Amino acid sequence: MSYQFKWSVLWSGQSGGWLLQGVATTLAISGLAWILAVGLGILAGAARTVPWRPLRLAGTFYVEFFRNVPLLVWMFFWYFGVPPLLPRGVQDWLFNHSAEFWAGMFALGVYHGARMSEVIRSGINSIPRTQFEASVAMGLTTFQAYRLIIVPIALRLIVPPATNESLNLLKNSSVALTISVAELTFQTRQVETYTAKAIEALTAGTLIYLVLCVSIAWIMARVERRFAIPGLIARGG
Amino acid sequence: MAGAAIEFEGVSKWFGNHQVLTDIDLAIVPGEVVVVCGPSGSGKSTLIRCVNGLEPFQRGDLVVLGDSLASAGVRMPALRTRVGMVFQSFNLFPHMTVLENITLAPVRVRGLSATEAEKTARTLLERVRIPDKAGNYPANLSGGQQQRVAIARALAMQPKIMLFDEPTSALDPEMINEVLDVMTDLAKEGMTMMVVTHEMGFARRVAHRVVFMDAGRVVEEAKPEAFFAAPKSDRAKDFLSKILSH
Ligand SMILES: Nc1ncnc2c1ncn2[C@@H]1O[C@H](COP(=O)(O)OP(=O)(O)OP(=O)(O)O)[C@@H](O)[C@H]1O
Ligand SMILES: [Mg+2]
Numbered sequence: 001m002s003y004q005f006k007w008s009v010l011w012s013g014q015s016g017g018w019l020l021q022g023v024a025t026t027l028a029i030s031g032l033a034w035i036l037a038v039g040l041g042i043l044a045g046a047a048r049t050v051p052w053r054p055l056r057l058a059g060t061f062y063v064e065f066f067r068n069v070p071l072l073v074w075m076f077f078w079y080f081g082v083p084p085l086l087p088r089g090v091q092d093w094l095f096n097h098s099a100e101f102w103a104g105m106f107a108l109g110v111y112h113g114a115r116m117s118e119v120i121r122s123g124i125n126s127i128p129r130t131q132f133e134a135s136v137a138m139g140l141t142t143f144q145a146y147r148l149i150i151v152p153i154a155l156r157l158i159v160p161p162a163t164n165e166s167l168n169l170l171k172n173s174s175v176a177l178t179i180s181v182a183e184l185t186f187q188t189r190q191v192e193t194y195t196a197k198a199i200e201a202l203t204a205g206t207l208i209y210l211v212l213c214v215s216i217a218w219i220m221a222r223v224e225r226r227f228a229i230p231g232l233i234a235r236g237g
Numbered sequence: 238m239a240g241a242a243i244e245f246e247g248v249s250k251w252f253g254n255h256q257v258l259t260d261i262d263l264a265i266v267p268g269e270v271v272v273v274c275g276p277s278g279s280g281k282s283t284l285i286r287c288v289n290g291l292e293p294f295q296r297g298d299l300v301v302l303g304d305s306l307a308s309a310g311v312r313m314p315a316l317r318t319r320v321g322m323v324f325q326s327f328n329l330f331p332h333m334t335v336l337e338n339i340t341l342a343p344v345r346v347r348g349l350s351a352t353e354a355e356k357t358a359r360t361l362l363e364r365v366r367i368p369d370k371a372g373n374y375p376a377n378l379s380g381g382q383q384q385r386v387a388i389a390r391a392l393a394m395q396p397k398i399m400l401f402d403e404p405t406s407a408l409d410p411e412m413i414n415e416v417l418d419v420m421t422d423l424a425k426e427g428m429t430m431m432v433v434t435h436e437m438g439f440a441r442r443v444a445h446r447v448v449f450m451d452a453g454r455v456v457e458e459a460k461p462e463a464f465f466a467a468p469k470s471d472r473a474k475d476f477l478s479k480i481l482s483h
Contacts, residue, residue: 128326128328130324130326130328131328131330133291133324133328134322134324134328134329134330134387135330136291136313136314136317137289137291137317137320137321137322137391138317138318138321138341138342138346138390138391138394139314139315139317139318139342139346139394140314140341140342140345140346141314144345144346148341148345149330152332153330153331153332156332229331229332229374229376230331230332230374230375230376230377231331231374231375231376231377232331232376
């Protein structure tokens with residue numbers, strides 16, 4: 001074995017800066033995609049449980065369509081497929097303003113929205129039907145019943161599986177390197193290329209992902225306890 | 238019948254091809270307290286759930302406070318603000334305090350200010366005899382207390398009719414009376430009530446009329462004294478002998 005470890009490549013030269021930028025981009029694309037995914041997930045998850053068939057069908061169509069096509073294909077779709085459909089001026093503007101970032105964000109958000117909606121739907125389905133009946137029996141509309149009662153209860157119940165799905169989203173943001181988004185994995189490889197120190201670069205990348213995931217899990221556990229429904233025992237310490 | 242609060246006119250209902258209500262004719266006048274009883278699966282719940290539109294029906298008409306539910310275009314949310322319902326399983330919203338449970342609909346549907354709604358809610362909590370539980374979450378109340386909050390929550394909309402579907406069936410025996418007492422008060426104040434219950438003592442003391450159902454039909458309706466002293470149908474006799482023997 002003649003491999004010479006040289007950990008200092010990680011902070012000498014441009015490496016440190018690249019890795020930091022990678023972290024910032026990963027957090028930005030994942031954060032925005034997460035907001036999109038949760039929003040779409042609530043809408044589609046709720047739509048699939050309402051007592052109105054057309055809305056249920058629309059929700060099912062969205063979920064099955066986006067969930068069953070690989071994320072990589074969606075990345076290509078939003079990056080290579082969608083811009084040519086836009087007016088010339090918008091295209092030019094986009095390509096001067098990180099088109100790849102926005103394409104990656106949409107792909108990630110819409111894909112994980114479909115998966116998140118399954119989590120939210122199962123949360124809604126675990127609420128006894130009579131809660132919905134009690135809501136509308138007081139004169140709330142179906143929309144109000146969902147907004148004020150059903151969705152708030154469901155969200156409190158699904159924090160653990162939603163955490164899981166959020167971590168998947170964060171990890172999947174690395175797929176965006178295929179459309180040249182300079183996120184963490186992209187920058188890790190750049191460090192590797194410039195320094196020829198693969199193990200050091202990949203170790204750094206791995207540890208950063210680990211820290212991000214553990215931090216998110218910790219935050220979500222706190223959120224779960226903070227919003228726990230009295231009488232239901234929150235998991236975790 | 239002119240002036241009825243609730244009037245079933247030949248109502249029939251099917252779940253798939255299973256008929257669960259057959260030609261129901263029944264009129265309930267304002268201020269009347271009607272107890273509905275009958276064996277399990279006879280259609281009691283389905284009957285009262287038709288009154289606030291939780292169950293649609295396929296034939297006949299049902300006129301509630303002047304609105305025909307068979308006609309297209311009846312706005313259910315508006316009707317339901319005038320018809321309160323209390324369920325067997327309480328159904329308080331577990332993520333809200335007692336006070337939030339009671340003020341939700343008055344604020345969101347009636348458009349009351351939070352202060353007004355809270356004032357009404359506190360008065361109602363006095364009426365159901367738990368004034369000190371406003372800040373509690375449902376999980377921290379006994380079953381009897383939860384059901385009384387559920388009654389207060391329904392009353393907060395100032396309904397003209399109250400529907401009860403086995404309100405005491407899920408309660409421990411020692412809590413049944415505290416709920417029945419609140420319902421008795423309500424009846425004395427002149428509320429129009431439809432109550433599905435097996436509490437025959439309550440029926441005897443409070444009901445103006447007992448409706449006995451079997452297999453989706455109203456088999457018998459009579460004043461409580463008459464019904465309990467001499468039920469006409471064999472099925473009612475059979476039912477009463479079972480229910481009164483324990
Ligand atoms: N959602 C439903 N789908 C199909 N069948 C139903 C449904 N709800 C009730 N039924 C059937 O309709 C019939 C009447 O039911 P209902 O709940 O009204 O009876 P009930 O008199 O209230 O009985 P219980 O005393 O057990 O509450 C029963 O045969 C029941 O199986
Ligand atoms: Mg029933």
